Amino acid sequence: MNFVFDLDGTICFNGQPISEKLLNALERLVDQEGHKVIFASARSIRDLLPVLHERFHKYPMIGGNGSMVANHGNIISTVNFQHDTLKEIIQLIDTYHVSYLIDSDWNYSYTGSDTHPIFNSLDPQKRAKNVPLDQLQSFIKILMLTSSNMKEVEEKLKKMEIVVHTHRGEGVLDISPKGIDKWSGLQQLGIKEGEYIAFGNDINDISMFQHALHSVMIGENLQLSPFASENVILSEDVENIIVEKLEELGTMYRTNIDNRSTV
CATH class of the missing domain: 3.40.50.1000 (HAD superfamily/HAD-like)
Structure with a gap:
């Protein structure tokens, strides 16, 4: 089994x-x-x-x-986000001043604070690199950590063809590609x-x-x-x-x- x-x-x-x-x-x-x-x-x-x-x-x-x-x-x-969907998500990030963790297949882009709970579990053994968003080779998973209006961000995300999990206790939006x-x-x-x-x-x-x-x-x-x-x-x-x-x-x-x- x-x-x-x-x-x-x-x-x-x-x-x-x-x-x-x-x-x-x-x-x-x-x-x-x-x-x-x-x-x-x-x-x-x-x-x-x-x-x-x-x-x-x-x-x-x-x-x-x-x-x-x-x-x-x-x-x-x-599995990566589709290009058009990713473009919409990045626009939301810019508009609503979202801090995030975005994972590629190995490297990542992180803009959250070093006091956020996710930071302690983020690559503690330094196996990868934290790179600017435009240097990521692929976009596999997105965590939205803080925002100027997370409620509006969540409402807009749920209209897209993606998978959104809301972690209420942490105030984090966990986003995966469609069907994943x-x-x-x-x-x-x-x-x-x-x-x-x-x-x-x-x-x-x-x-x-x-x-x-x-x-x-x-x-x-x-x-x-x-x-x-x-x-x-x-x-x-x-x-x-x-x-x-x-x-x-x-x-x-x-x-x-x-x-x-x-x-």
Whole structure:
């Protein structure tokens, strides 16, 4: 069985790398239970790597909410904004004085402050370069951080043929090309509907929850909740609870596979 994990707020907390306790549990899924582990994040592939121990760097990864996909340590797929759409977005950025993080396939352009929460997770290992907007080779994912009128920006974006996720707690608009989400990223890896277990915590996990065989929501999210098979409440003991859930589901779905193979 495939096990698909969002990172931030799901198995990665407070901007820190995934704990060794959870990494060991993921390895047991693979080495002892025979399952496959996939990471699916809003982060770019570049910013996924620092929160994962290097022994996981060749695992399948979906970055930018599906706009980039990597496997065996190589980026195998990227999706860019269409030229006309990108032109409209850049016009909004200029008109409404938007600060942003725009990702290319590796480098990025960042105009936010060094006190913004996103800054701490932005290329901490200096794997890439922060370049001016006109020097980006491609435009894969856009985060709008602040604006003179974010409400108007959001209204105009939602009239475009793009995917917009609104992170209310952070006041951030998360923008991907049309038709791009975590489920589209999974399809790029050859994963089919009902062939995976999904773990997530936010609205950008809805698409992968919708097509999962079983889905586990970490914490509370009213928009994601209708698509979750079950819920793990955030607490001081959340990592131990997740480890127990992985052991339970790993055994359950290994048993199901074993039973089917004997028919």
